[in-house]
Amino acid sequence: MSGFKYAAPAQFYPLAGKMALWFAVLAAVLTVIGLVIGLYIAPIDVTQKDSYRIIFIHVPAAWMSMFLYVVMAFWSAMALGMNTRLSAMMAQSIAPTGALMTAIALWTGALWGKPTWGTYWAWDARMTSELILLFLYLGIIALRNAIDDPRRADKACGVLALVGVVNVPIIYMSVRWWNTLHQGASIKLGKTSIDDIMLAGMLVMVFAFWFYSMAATLVRLRAIMLEREAGAAWVARLEEVKEVRKEQ
Amino acid sequence: MTTNSSPVFPVRAAMEPGDGVFTAFFWALRRDLRLALRSRAELGVQILFYIIVVALFPLSMSPDKELLLLLGPGVLWVAALLASLLSLSRLFASDYADGTLEQMAMSPLPLPALILGKISAHWLTTGLPVVLLAPLLSIQYYLEPEAIGVLMAGLLIGTPVLSLLGAIGAALTLGLRSGGGSLLALLILPLYIPVLIFGAGAVEAVRGGMGADANFSLLAAGLLLALAGAPFATSAAVRISLD
Numbered sequence: 001m002s003g004f005k006y007a008a009p010a011q012f013y014p015l016a017g018k019m020a021l022w023f024a025v026l027a028a029v030l031t032v033i034g035l036v037i038g039l040y041i042a043p044i045d046v047t048q049k050d051s052y053r054i055i056f057i058h059v060p061a062a063w064m065s066m067f068l069y070v071v072m073a074f075w076s077a078m079a080l081g082m083n084t085r086l087s088a089m090m091a092q093s094i095a096p097t098g099a100l101m102t103a104i105a106l107w108t109g110a111l112w113g114k115p116t117w118g119t120y121w122a123w124d125a126r127m128t129s130e131l132i133l134l135f136l137y138l139g140i141i142a143l144r145n146a147i148d149d150p151r152r153a154d155k156a157c158g159v160l161a162l163v164g165v166v167n168v169p170i171i172y173m174s175v176r177w178w179n180t181l182h183q184g185a186s187i188k189l190g191k192t193s194i195d196d197i198m199l200a201g202m203l204v205m206v207f208a209f210w211f212y213s214m215a216a217t218l219v220r221l222r223a224i225m226l227e228r229e230a231g232a233a234w235v236a237r238l239e240e241v242k243e244v245r246k247e248q
Numbered sequence: 249m250t251t252n253s254s255p256v257f258p259v260r261a262a263m264e265p266g267d268g269v270f271t272a273f274f275w276a277l278r279r280d281l282r283l284a285l286r287s288r289a290e291l292g293v294q295i296l297f298y299i300i301v302v303a304l305f306p307l308s309m310s311p312d313k314e315l316l317l318l319l320g321p322g323v324l325w326v327a328a329l330l331a332s333l334l335s336l337s338r339l340f341a342s343d344y345a346d347g348t349l350e351q352m353a354m355s356p357l358p359l360p361a362l363i364l365g366k367i368s369a370h371w372l373t374t375g376l377p378v379v380l381l382a383p384l385l386s387i388q389y390y391l392e393p394e395a396i397g398v399l400m401a402g403l404l405i406g407t408p409v410l411s412l413l414g415a416i417g418a419a420l421t422l423g424l425r426s427g428g429g430s431l432l433a434l435l436i437l438p439l440y441i442p443v444l445i446f447g448a449g450a451v452e453a454v455r456g457g458m459g460a461d462a463n464f465s466l467l468a469a470g471l472l473l474a475l476a477g478a479p480f481a482t483s484a485a486v487r488i489s490l491d
Binding site for chain 1: 435441442449466481488491
């Protein structure tokens with residue numbers, strides 16, 4: 001049962017702290033490398049000039065926004081199925097980062113769209129479904145905030161996340177279909193094959209965003225653990241808690 | 249209280265799992281229909297809401313025939329979504345408040361079947377009127393007879409999906425202080441989007457000469473999926489809210 005050792009908040013709290021630190025360092029290093037590649041080394045795009053460089057932020061954010069929703073649904077399913085406290089806290093701590101990634105993807109997409117498409121917003125299938133994804137994230141966060149009892153909130157948000165994850169592909173397909181019905185494929189990314197160095201920069205940034213997401217999630221998770229288990233003996237034994245409590 | 253005069257809760261001794269699915273379904277359906285028909289004024293208000301929302305759109309732009317013809321199906325669908333949403337917060341609220349819902353959850357009858365009965369009653373009293381009123385309101389938007397038929401058929405398949413999906417949200421937000429209505433809207437409206445797209449798209453597909461078969465198939469697939477999943481998700485949500 002050693003694999004489940006870290007399913008207890010008391011065991012996972014110190015480990016999460018170490019992991020968060022390392023992931024944050026990795027995220028920072030990778031961001032620097034990725035941005036140097038993306039902003040200095042990668043050549044100018046023939047058709048889009050420098051504006052294409054937003055993909056080094058936009059694409060990682062968009063990928064993470066979708067990936068994090070699935071991860072959140074996975075931890076929700078674990079929480080509902082195995083009734084583990086930590087899984088539910090994990091799902092809870094992922095939601096704000098997921099919403100942030102969705103917002104960044106929408107924002108940078110709009111900024112890229114203005115010089116390239118000539119408009120901040122188009123009812124493009126991917127943009128529309130990204131917007132709906134943001135609503136799904138915000139719905140889960142709002143439901144969490146509306147429920148006082150954290151255990152009830154865990155379960156309710158878990159059910160909602162699972163219903164959502166079944167719906168995400170349906171929503172995506174419906175929006176895509178609606179989009180092609182309406183305006184055809186008038187807007188499309190340039191089909192020019194992407195340069196190797198551009199691809200490398202983008203992949204480095206994807207990992208940077210991934211490590212950032214994990215670090216942010218773990219920091220939030222630690223705060224949630226402390227908040228929820230404030231009365232537990234393991235919290236009272238923590239050095240940092242002792243110090244704060246002594247001061248008060 | 250009206251609930252006191254509802255039929256006696258049917259519970260048989262020594263039930264096997266799977267027993268009483270139909271008993272539970274029809275009991276809940278009959279009870280909720282009876283309760284709804286006793287407060288006809290409330291039903292009337294919901295239907296009026298639908299009619300007024302539909303009538304607001306031409307007032308917000310110009311009553312241009314071409315424009316309304318184009319917008320009509322979408323407006324009727326959006327109004328149907330809102331009407332369904334508005335009535336959803338009451339689906340479990342009074343049963344939750346007076347403890348009936350807790351008795352249902354504790355009874356040996358299968359909770360998903362009871363809930364499906366309640367959802368069916370909800371659709372019959374709020375979804376079906378929307379379908380039946382659609383032709384009348386379509387005339388305000390100058391819709392051609394063929395489009396009206398397609399719109400009605402789409403609403404007939406699509407509105408039960410709204411009731412089924414909405415029930416999950418209604419159960420999750422039971423007894424919450426902070427404005428159950430707007431929270432419910434935030435939770436449920438994004439999930440309604442595919443129904444809106446396929447439903448309103450049916451009319452457009454027919455106008456574009458493609459036929460609405462694909463739309464109806466997709467709506468029906470959505471209905472089957474919702475029928476299979478929603479009663480169970482809702483009963484899980486009800487149990488969470490009762491905890």
